[in-house]
Amino acid sequence: MDISALIALIIVFIMLSSALCVLFLPNMIAAVMASSVISLSLTIIFALLKAPDVAMTEAAIGAGLGSLILAIGLKRLNYFNIESHQSNVSGTDPGQ
Amino acid sequence: MTHFANYLTTYLTTEIILYTGAIGLLVIGLLGLLVLKNIFRLLLSLVIFESGANLFLVLSGFRANGIAPILTSTQENMSQLVMNDPVPQALVLTAIVIGVGIQALALSLIIKIYQRYRTLDMNEIHRKLEQDIAGISQSTPLASQEQPLYLYQKNSLVQNNEGEK
Amino acid sequence: MKMLSLLVVLPLIGAFLIPAIARISVSIAKFIGPLILLYLLSITMPAFMELQSGQSSAIHFAGFLPPYGIAFYIDELSLLFANIILIAFLMVWPWNKNNFSDNHSEIREYSLYLLLLAASSGLVLSSDLFNLYVFYELLAVASYGLIAKQPKIEGIASAASFRYLLLSASGSVLLLLGIALIYSLTGTLNIAHLSSVANESLNTFAGVAAFLLILIGIGVKAEMFPVNSWVPEVYGVISRPLSALFAGLISKIAVLFIAKVLLMVYQQDSILTMILFIGVLGVLTGELIAYRARDMVRMLSFSSIAQLGLVFTALAIPGKTGLYIAVAFMLHHLVVKSALFFLSEKMHSNHEHLKGLYHQSPFIVILFIFLILSLLGIPPFPGFWIKLNLVLNLSTITYGNVAIAIVLLATVIEAAYLFTLVKKMLANDESNKQIAYQTGYQSSYLFAVLLAIILLVSTFNISSLSKSIENMANNTN
Amino acid sequence: MSKFSTLIFISGLSFLLIVITAQLPIAHPPMLIGQYIIDHAVQDTGVTNIVTSVVLAYRGLDTLGELAILFTAASGVGLLLSNKLNTKLQPSTKTVRLSNSNFIIEHALNLLFPLLLVVGFYVIFHGHLTPGGGFQGGVIIASAFFLNILAKPYKSSDSEIESTHNNLTIIESLSGVTFIAIGLYALISGHDFLEPFLSHGQLGSLWSAGTLPFLYIAVGLKVGAELSSLLITLYDIDSEELTD
Incomplete structure (x- = not known):
């Protein structure tokens, strides 16, 4: 097994486990972070596949902008609190 | 043991692993949906x-021992080069950008839904939506009035935890 | 001919410009859309008239020949639909609506309409799979925005739009996956080029799976059987002219996409049988749910699902005959269903409240009866001849007899609920008179009358019309 | 029970996908059009990054459609979240902006902002030579401007935000129109829409590849302006609903 296959194996493992995290982690911020991890792993995979343009796009748009948009969404839906996973309580100040 | 290692080296190539990854993403995404x-x-x-579909598309242009489809000054003979297919890469570029646009629009729809229904639970939203549509058809179509948003909010400032199960 | 690429480009430039011009003058920005529509009509109409029967040509982009670059194929069918799109957009253009309290939203709505127009024209003309995907996405994204922005019921409309978005975007991913499969099997995206390599590369299990993915993906917009749960919700919240556009035009464009791929690339028996089953199931479920509906819009939307099921059933007939019947069905349904949606603006939505409509406004009821007679397929209206043709041709294919039985059964069900409704309208119920009749937009009423006149004229010219459609289908490459 | 059936469905689907994948020519794609493009892209368009030639020349119409989709999404977000009516009806919601910024963030930003802009424009200008291009550079520029708003939320007043929106709209429109105008010029002068003109220049130099760099600059500006306006609309704290 050559080195690139080994890297691919590790990255795919990380990617798939964080995909499951996105679905089942109770905390929404963690879920969004996990989806950003998926994008980062995809970036590495695209680089492995000799597709530098796609890797750059995925890094800038998927990992950067996409996660930013989702994070703003969390804030506006009042999910932006780290402690309680029973988040989304109306009446709390999102900025706290 | 060596037999097993041999088996791995022969069949577990990079492409196979990455195809597994793409299928895994597709399946997990659909499971979530x-x-x-x-x-x-x-x-x-x-x-x-x-993301799964995008990875699948990039993989469709991957060649064994291919290089990135970019000319550099160190390459001498053009015709000797084995380059990856540039077309799927360009297509994925498009698909990624389209994806982020849809993501932003969906998010603003979610915010709008949350303002109206105060919940993020799909079943409940579906139920209330059916009621609301029935309500629209009962009333006269052009004069259908939604309760103004600011009134609605004041009336329903209740704690709700329905969004997360 | 090259100027026909403006059909896509000009609406886009208009859509980009409108927000900027609105900063200077709102009233100028309002006229950009109609001006573009009229100008495009003045290009497309002559092109359609001048196009000889059987003649077709291609528009290349960026100076590269078709398999390598993107190309539009121009033939009679695509030009006919391009014309229909322009006329339909002229009809549903939000001429004098003052629904929005601020200009800002109104201007953005004009942009969205133009983007929808560009996407529709692109979908009809383009012959490159990925380019079709891009236009399909543009169509989808523009329609999410248009559905969600309904004045006064914004929250409800957003919920309907989001449920539609989830289904439609999942469908788009499947479509992309199908395209990826086709690309990895064949290495090309041009449909004409694909048809030349289909026999050796796409005749496998993976090739059929790719078609299935594409079918499900586009089926969402085409109101195809398993993926049409969005239809009643969306049509329940959007305005009637917009419903007319979606049920009448947009679904047909999606079917045309499927027909292109099916006819050019996949003519295998297994796939045709599958399409037949999907179509027949769509007809049956649509009519059964429409039978139980107690609401005008709901009834119309489920009957539209059933009618598109008929179109799919027609596509299951192999070769050009299938395309001919499908196109005839599409044109017929386009006219009738749009007219019904336009007309429904004048009626109360609830069936119980429609009692005694005849005594309030007899002309509307007569118009309604005329339209549904053709929809049902009662002789001598055009719907009858198309259904007859369908049944005759279905008898020649495998499982055709089952399909005929189900189609006839569905027609009976349809007749049952439509005539019950008509009976209610004709009833003499004094108390309901004031409610049944609505004062909708006069323009909608006018368009309904116009479409009914088109239907009436085509009733008298049915033989020449069917001949020209048949020619058109045969000349499609 | 329904979860069980879902699991069966999902496992069946993954099995099917694996079967399909096994039939694909893995790592040896047929490349009917890909090989032609690799062989001819340099003579045809004069770029060294062949992906750019596909994005802007061979499949330029896709890119136009993609810009239109991004524009549509931004319009849709603006249409949905422009809460001008709401804020008028809700006099109780105050317009005090949350100031969760501090000295360090602000000054780090002052250092970072020009750097980000330079990187963004570098990526755009070298799109035809190296990986990257209008989309990636546009996102970097958008993020630079958005960081500015994130770090100094209380410093921007309503009128400033309004004028930012105005400027962004105009940049958005003009860059989109520039892209189409370059294409239309070719159409009017008797070629195909979007056909590259101007000379190819010295292969590998910054001023080469004819009109393609100009197209990428237009793409970059449009993407940057659109994403900035999208982010600003989404982030608009004024219309924050649950602050009472």
């Missing part, structure tokens, strides 16, 4: 689903 109830998480599953 089918079983989850929270609409924000549904959006996240949709993003995963899209």
